[in-house]
Every structure is written in structure tokens, then in C-alpha cells.
Amino acid sequence: MSNPLDPKAPAQPGIIGWIDYRLPIFGFMKGMGDYLTPKNLNYWWSFGSIAGICLMVQIITGIMLAMHYTPNINNAFQSVEHIMRDVNYGWLLRYTHAVGASMFFVTVYVHMFRAFYYGSYKSPREILWWLGVIIYLAMMAAGFMGYVLPWGQMSLWGATVITNFFDKIPLIGTAIGEWLRGGFAVENATLNRFYALHYLLPFVILGLVILHIWALHHHGSSNPTGVEVKTPKDVIPFHPYYTIKDVFGFGVFFIIFSVLIFFAPNYLGHPDNYIPANPMVTPAHIVPEWYFLPFYAILRSIPDAFLGVVAMFGAIVVLFFLPWLDTSKVRSSSYRPVFRFFFWVFVIDALFLGWLGAKPAEGWYVVAGRIATVYYFFHFLVLMPVIGKFETPKDRPKTIAEAYES
Amino acid sequence: MANNPTKIQSAAEEPADPSKRDFMVLASCGLGAVGAACVAWPLVDSMNPSADVLAQSSIEVDISSVQPGQQKKAMWRGKPIFIYRRTPEQIAEANKVNVGELRDPQTDIDRTKPGKEEWLVMVGVCTHLGCIPIAGEGEFGGWFCPCHGSQYDISGRIRKGPAPTNLLVPPYAFLNDKTIKIG
Numbered sequence: 001m002s003n004p005l006d007p008k009a010p011a012q013p014g015i016i017g018w019i020d021y022r023l024p025i026f027g028f029m030k031g032m033g034d035y036l037t038p039k040n041l042n043y044w045w046s047f048g049s050i051a052g053i054c055l056m057v058q059i060i061t062g063i064m065l066a067m068h069y070t071p072n073i074n075n076a077f078q079s080v081e082h083i084m085r086d087v088n089y090g091w092l093l094r095y096t097h098a099v100g101a102s103m104f105f106v107t108v109y110v111h112m113f114r115a116f117y118y119g120s121y122k123s124p125r126e127i128l129w130w131l132g133v134i135i136y137l138a139m140m141a142a143g144f145m146g147y148v149l150p151w152g153q154m155s156l157w158g159a160t161v162i163t164n165f166f167d168k169i170p171l172i173g174t175a176i177g178e179w180l181r182g183g184f185a186v187e188n189a190t191l192n193r194f195y196a197l198h199y200l201l202p203f204v205i206l207g208l209v210i211l212h213i214w215a216l217h218h219h220g221s222s223n224p225t226g227v228e229v230k231t232p233k234d235v236i237p238f239h240p241y242y243t244i245k246d247v248f249g250f251g252v253f254f255i256i257f258s259v260l261i262f263f264a265p266n267y268l269g270h271p272d273n274y275i276p277a278n279p280m281v282t283p284a285h286i287v288p289e290w291y292f293l294p295f296y297a298i299l300r301s302i303p304d305a306f307l308g309v310v311a312m313f314g315a316i317v318v319l320f321f322l323p324w325l326d327t328s329k330v331r332s333s334s335y336r337p338v339f340r341f342f343f344w345v346f347v348i349d350a351l352f353l354g355w356l357g358a359k360p361a362e363g364w365y366v367v368a369g370r371i372a373t374v375y376y377f378f379h380f381l382v383l384m385p386v387i388g389k390f391e392t393p394k395d396r397p398k399t400i401a402e403a404y405e406s
Numbered sequence: 407m408a409n410n411p412t413k414i415q416s417a418a419e420e421p422a423d424p425s426k427r428d429f430m431v432l433a434s435c436g437l438g439a440v441g442a443a444c445v446a447w448p449l450v451d452s453m454n455p456s457a458d459v460l461a462q463s464s465i466e467v468d469i470s471s472v473q474p475g476q477q478k479k480a481m482w483r484g485k486p487i488f489i490y491r492r493t494p495e496q497i498a499e500a501n502k503v504n505v506g507e508l509r510d511p512q513t514d515i516d517r518t519k520p521g522k523e524e525w526l527v528m529v530g531v532c533t534h535l536g537c538i539p540i541a542g543e544g545e546f547g548g549w550f551c552p553c554h555g556s557q558y559d560i561s562g563r564i565r566k567g568p569a570p571t572n573l574l575v576p577p578y579a580f581l582n583d584k585t586i587k588i589g
Contacts, residue, residue: 064452086457089448 033239038223040404041242044118045221046249047111052209053250054104059202061097065090069149071195073188076151077276095265101143102268103257105291108136116322117343119331120222126323128215133319135208142201143289145194148186152273153283159186159194161286168306185279225403226331227396234400285360293357294350298376300361301369311373318380325380327388335394339387346379464589466581469525477541479530482588486530486538487576488549489586492560497523499547500561510571514561517575527578527586528562534569549573 007021020026068087070079083090112132115121121129144162148155163186167177182189220229229235236242260267268290272283288296295312302308318325333340353372359365397403421427467480469489475496478489492500500514518526530549532539537553544550544557546565551557556567563572578588 060449064449067453068456082456082458086459088451088454088456090452090456092448093452 033237033243035217035238036229036235037221037238037242038229038234038400039236039241040223040225040400041221041245042224043245043249044110044114045223046246047107047114049246050249050253051104051107051111053253054100054107055202055205055209057100058097058104059206061093061100062199062202064093065097066199069195071149071192073151073191073277076149076191080150092261095261097146098269099257099260099265101146102289102291103253103260104139105143107253108139109291112136113347116346117333117340118222118224119226119326119328119333121322122326122331123323124219125215125222128212128219129323130320131208131212131215133316135205135212136319137316138201138205138208140292142198142205143291145198145201147273147289148191148194149198150273151191151277153275153277153281154270154273154286156186156277156279157282157286158288159190163190165309165312168309170306187279222331223400224332224334225397225400226335227398227400227403230399231401287358290354290358293355294353294376295357297353297357297369298373300357301366301373311377315376318377322380322384325384327385328391328393329388330393330396332396335396336387336391337394338391339384342379342383342387346376349375349379464587466585466587468585470584474524480588482529482576487588488526488528488530488541488562488573490526490528490541492524492526494524496547496560500559503559503561503563509564512561512563512572517561517563517572519580522580525580525586526560526562527575527588528573529576530573532556532569533564533571533573534567539573 007024012020012026016026065083068079068083068090070076080094083094085091087093115129115132144158148159163177163180166180167173169176178184180190181187182193220235223229270287270289272286275283287293295315298315299308299312302311328336328339330336333343349372353369353376356365356369356372361369397406462483465480465482467478467487467489469478469491472478472489472491474491474493476491480487480489497514503514505511505513514523517528530538532551532553534551534554534556537551539549539551539556539558541549544566546557546559548560548562548565549558551567551569554568556569557565558569558573559565561572562575564570576588578586581587
């Protein structure tokens, strides 16, 4: 009788086989390379692996920066200037990390809108989608806390505004706000804990990414037709086909990344953050980082402080319900003419909200912000369920291979 | 799900000349390796001493208050510097030693500046494992390291114990009678 626990005999001779018999790490890597992938993925599918590269860039540059940064309100600003002026290549590390945050968000936004367009969140990939939304929330927390660390004016007042969201919760809000800050205002205790969490969160994200990829590989990638894989002719192995395609994407990505680092490193930042934090003066015009602007616009468009915070968080919470709000049986918008039109209207609405978020809350901007906010929720809560019910989709190919050959 | 097959038919035909493909793979991987090294260097170099640390590389010390038989300590590159003003007897004792018998042979002249033999300037770090020796202790009237018992004479030369070499003399110069510049 054979031992049911006994692993298979070494597949390969030599040292690799010896290791693999004890720890099947090479077998695992080969399995990742052999992962069967729909053969019709377009470049929009490259943004997932680009996002993974972004996470690695942030973790590596972040660890190097942490070796020189001091999380204390008396030294934080100076330690950042020390990184910029004294540390060998410190300017490169910091600009890569700061621009890298923007590159990470823009990549993830493209990755999310790809999922919107191609219905990637639909059954059986709901948990895959949820993990993505949780990663996005963790990224927002990490991005926000990272922006606090240089302890400039935007750091302090951004932290003040964001932590005050929680003070708006009825009854217990003040206690929660003080607990989050570790004080009555954003002070040293806040900076110190934000640093601890800012170091922790990327590794939480890394764990979530592993779950995200695990869930992805369980049912396989979706594809532009939205038709599930049916025959061996529909798929190709990930390596070498998509490794090559993704590496090309990395090349384009790093060219754009480098242009920003070397020619416009502060383009996406705010000059006020080069003024040391001053708890007695708020900057005249305070805006969050660009990647929060649509949500900032939603926050400001609601006249009530607490309801504004609810709307802002609701704008993200609604994403969790996308698999059920989208009632259409057809996955890809390529075969949904009505929904496709409204998808692009939504893209414009989201960009418009982002543009409004950077404008002062006055005049016609306020009215426009309210209309755009209502439309944001209208898209998810009304348009998606209704269009799915009444739309007549176009004919879809029977298989991926059929679509590929036509 | 139908993606069970472990082997799939490759649509691509074998190339007529595989050496071209091999060349492309090698060239791409080589370029990638060069790129990775270029990225790695700034990361590694960021851990080297920064400009503000290197800027500490020279200090000026006022020695006007040091009396014969006294030691003054100064900080240079994060390490203590011993500035010891010796008495004529101590200088004579330092010169009496048979240099040939020393573990790290050096004359007292080698370890001082001409005409300024009364001043002994050394990095106050034991050459064994980096502790700071105590002045005026040990069998040789010089320095004694409390960590592992290395003993230095009044010229800072190793005489007994595990340390391999004499206490290091840093580069220094007398700017005038009252000031020395270390580094």
C-alpha cells in the first residue's frame, strides 16, 4: 500500500528536484507560468501586474526611506529635507516613492475601470472583486498617512480634516476622533502612529494581493468577450505569452514614471507641503492628493457634515454591491450598447468630480458638484439595475477562439 | 471550467533559425540585468554615509586648557579622540621601550608631531572590538580597555591583551599653539 501522504517522486533530477521534493517552490513557480489564460486579453489586462510592480516599488523605496526618516513632529520635516539634500540618492528615493503613489493609484483606477467595463466583478469573481475593493481602501489609508509623514502644512491640515470626519459621527464621534489622533488635535502621537501604520499597511496589501491572485487563478481571468473559457483553443499559458506582453507594458509604464520623477517630480504634489506644519495657521486653499479628489468633491457637495462623510464612504461601499447591482447576464460592455454609453458617461462624471474637487467650494462649482454626486450614485443604484433588465444585448461569440479568429 | 488540459497545442511553428530567438532572449535578459543593477545601486548607496555625516570629517579642538598629565576628549566622526598632554617623564618612558619587542612596532616619534612630542592624539577606540579604553590604568601607565583587558602604553601602543594593533593616530595638524584640527 502506498503512503497517501507521500509526495510525488522528484520530477527533476539534481538540486532543483531535491529542493522541490522538500519544498515544491519550483513546481509552484512553474504552475504560475503554466497558468492558462484567455488568449484574447488586451492591454487593459496588463494593469493588474503593473499594479503589483507599483506595490513592490513602494515597499522597496519605502523601506530605504524609513532608514532616514524620523517620525517626530520636531524632526520629521527636517529629516525629509535631510533625505532630499544629504542622503545619497535620497532625492531619487523620495521622488520615486511620492510619484510612485500617484502611479499606483492611476494604475489601480485603470484596473478598476477595466473591471467596470468588462464586468469582471460578476459571478464567480465576486470575492476577487471584494478583495480588490479592500486593497483599494487599504491603499487610500496608506496614501493618506504617507502624505502626513513629511509634516508640512498639507500634511497637518489634511490629517486634521480627515480625522475630523470621524468626529462627525453622532454621540460618540468626539471620543473616536480623540482615540484616532491620540490627542485633542493632530500632534506627535498622531504622526507616530501614522508612521507605524504606514509601514504596516503595504504588507497587509501584499497579503491581500496574494489572496486576490489566488481567487483570480481559481476561476481564471475574465476576458474582453466576457465569454467563459470553453475549449483548450481558448487559452494560452501565461508564460511566455503574457509575461512578454506584461514586460512590454512595464517598459511603457516606467518611461512615463521616469518622466515624472526626473522632469516633474512635484507636479502632482502641493507646494504648501514644503512649509513646515503650523498648528496656528491653515493654508488658504486646502486640497487632498489628486487621487482623492472625486471623493472630496462628493464630501463637499453635501451641506451636512455627517451626511457628507456618509456619502463619501458610501461612494466606495457601493462598489462592494456591484456584482448584484449589475443585473445583466452579459459580462462585457462590448455587447451592451446602452450600458456602454452610460459607462462612458460615468467615466466623464468621475473625472468631472475629480476636477471639481480641486476647485474652491463656491459659486457654480457647488451646484455642479451636487449634480455630479447625485449622478455618481444614480449610475450605480438606478442605471445599472435598470439597464441590465431592459437592455437588448448584441450577439456574443460562442467561444473566445471564435471571437479571436473573426 | 474547461481549462483543465495540462498540455496545449502551440499555434506557433518552430522558427527556421532558433539561434535568432536565443540571441533575442539573451540580449533582453542582459539588458534587463544591467537595468536592474542601475536601479539597485541608488538603493544600496543610500545606506552609505550621507553628506551631513561626511561633513563631520574634520573638527577643530581648543587645547589651551589641557595641563601636562591631563587628557581631553573630543568627538570626531562619532568616535572619541584622546588628546593627551604628556609630562617629560612620560615621553622619556615612551622612548625607552625596545620597539622590536612590540606587537605592532612603532617608535614614539612615529606617533607624534616633530616638536610637539608632548601631545599624543589618538582615536580612543580599542583596536580589539571597539570599546573605549580608560586613561591612567593598566600595567604600562597608559590605557586599559575594560572589555577584554587590552593594555596600551603611554604612547598608545598595544603591550598586552587581545588587541592586534596600536591605538590609531588620526590625521591631524596644529593650526597654532592652542588649536588642533583633526581630520
